[in-house]
Amino acid sequence: MGNLDLTFLNWxxxxxxxxxxxWFSVQLTFIATIGGIIFGTILALMRLSGKAILAYPATFYVNGMRSIPLVMVILWFFLLVPAVVYSYLPNGANNRAEYSAIITFVAFEAAYFSEIMRAGIQSIARGQVYAGQALGMTYAQNMRLVILPQAFRNMLPVLLTQTIILFQDTSLVYAIGAYDLLKGFVTAGKIYGRPEEAYLLAAIVYFAVCYSLSYLVKRLQAKIAIIR
Structure with missing residues (x-):
């Protein structure tokens, strides 16, 4: 520890x-959050539809994804998806790892966001569902106009907390060579012969970002609680 030199990392x-x-870690977090919430909401609605043809596949997908380590899913998508698939994407041949990471995280996080959204939907009083039905609303209209807006509000702190966890998990794309935040620090550490310092500084940056975001989420949660 006495040989550590943190000053090697300049601007x-x-x-x-x-x-x-x-920047890639932030992009991956944003895309995976938006995509995960969209597909997760669809999965949640499928599971709550009461129709076996929709509920069973969604349940199998959610439980299956949640039972597999993320790093394994990352490797599966990277190694098993043919390279020709990525060639159809802009500059896909040179950014296969990055595209693979985006697809993996959207698919994987959808399972977790699905459970969050399902809990949020079920937290809404059934009386509001019945009120929407009494007004002649269809199932889709009831969900879109009455249930989902309230569910998103109730689950906003949990959704943001999951996003923070997602940002931490983006470091796993290092396993397939994607150039994320951790890869940047490791590359600098190898070139300048300071790998220990690079890993330590990477940990400090992850901690600073995640702690700051967690603090903001707590403030938001307290504000929402006061409004209620």
Whole structure:
């Protein structure tokens, strides 16, 4: 520990190696959150539809994804999906790892967001569902206009907390060579012969980002609780 030199990481090195990795981690988190919430909501509605043809496949997907380590899913999508599939995407041949990471995270996080949304939907009083039906609303209209807006509000702190966890999990794309925040630090550490310092600084950055976001989520949760 006495040989640690944290001063090796200057702004030139950060702009050259770390910024691009950090930007990809943020992009991956944003896309996976939006995609996960959209597909997760669809899965939640399928499970709550009461129709076996919709509920069983959705349940199998959600339980299956939640039972498999994320790093295994990342490797599966990267190794098993033919390279020709990525060739149809913009610059897909050179960014196969990045595209694979995006597809994996959207598919994987949808299972977790689905459970959050299902809990949020079920937290709404059944009387509001019956009121919507009494007004002549269809199932889709009732969900879109009455239930889902309230469910999103109730689950907003949990959704944001899951997003923070998602940001932490983006470091796993290092396993397939995607250039994320961790990869940027590791690359800089190898080039300058300071791998220990690079890992330590990466941990500090992850902690600072996640702790700050967690604090904001707590503030938001307290504000929502006061409004209620």
């Amino acid at each position: 030139d090195l950060i702009s050259k190696f770390v910024v691009n990795g950090f």
